[in-house]
Amino acid sequence: MIKKDCIVLSINGRKFKFSVGTGFGDVSPSETLTHTLRRRLGYTGSKESCDAGACGCCAVIADGEAIASCMALTVEMDGKSITTIEGLEDPIEGLDPIQQAFIDEYSFQCGYCTPGIIMVAKALFMSNPHPTANEISEALSGNYCRCISQYTVLRALNKLAGNENAELATFTRASDEVEDPIPVRQELYLSPYANGHVCAHSLD
Ligand code: FES
Ligand code: FES
Structure with a gap:
């Protein structure tokens, strides 16, 4: 049960704060990380395919571990550091x-x-x-x-x-x-x- 009104995610080094709830613009407790990344924030690099944890197309790194973002709830990511494919390129060194x-x-x-x-x-x-x-x-x-x-x-x-x-x-x-x-x-x-x-x- 999520008791917090707000969550904060670090995505590719940028902090994002979301209100949690069922109102307009809120992150609902059932929203997946794939949905938040792709549809809310425009990080469309991670792909949505099976939406069931079976294909790996939606994988991102959360606190150093690869996860299927379609199987992760955004509210569970509170306080975590997420890296998507968009965050892999180093602005100075170039491509990973x-x-x-x-x-x-x-x-x-x-x-x-x-x-x-x-x-x-x-x-x-x-x-x-x-x-x-x-x-x-x-x-x-x-x-x-x-x-x-x-x-x-x-x-x-x-x-x-x-x-x-x-x-x-x-x-x-x-x-x-x-x-x-x-x-x-x-x-x-x-x-x-x-x-x-x-x-x-x-x-x-
Ligand atoms: S979309 Fe296939 S594992 Fe997430
Ligand atoms: S699914 Fe087309 S390159 Fe892998």
Whole structure:
């Protein structure tokens, strides 16, 4: 139960104060962080897709941890420091090294999944500057790329981590010859970063 009338969020270094309630302009107790960022503040970099915590497109960093913003209530973010993809570029140094690596390796196609993937990767590199290839894949197991760009995403992140010789994950595609169609469908909906296996969801 939220008892405060106001909440304060730091978003990309700027402080925002919101009144909480059900009146015009208030942040309602059921408003998600995705809604607040995209529709209230115009931070449309984090994408709204499944709206159910399953795809990672809406990921942002809250107090150093990647979270699915569609699964976080804005009122729960009171006092937290949120970073979205818009806040990653340094005004002096320029693009974050992860952003630059994605450009160098052409690590996206339509780009809809890209902000979420970059924010999850950023949280990982903040806590561990040299993650192993497995740690990178595991961290991204809650992200889904519909364009199958994961090969180049993994190449960019492994290069950045110093895993130059890491084998890239292979995407196990469902075969038309498989007899039982239900496992086939389940496999198709797995994150490609999970490398064909069920991984713990990193954004739940
Ligand atoms: S839109 Fe939030 S996880 Fe898919
Ligand atoms: S690049 Fe299109 S969804 Fe990932």
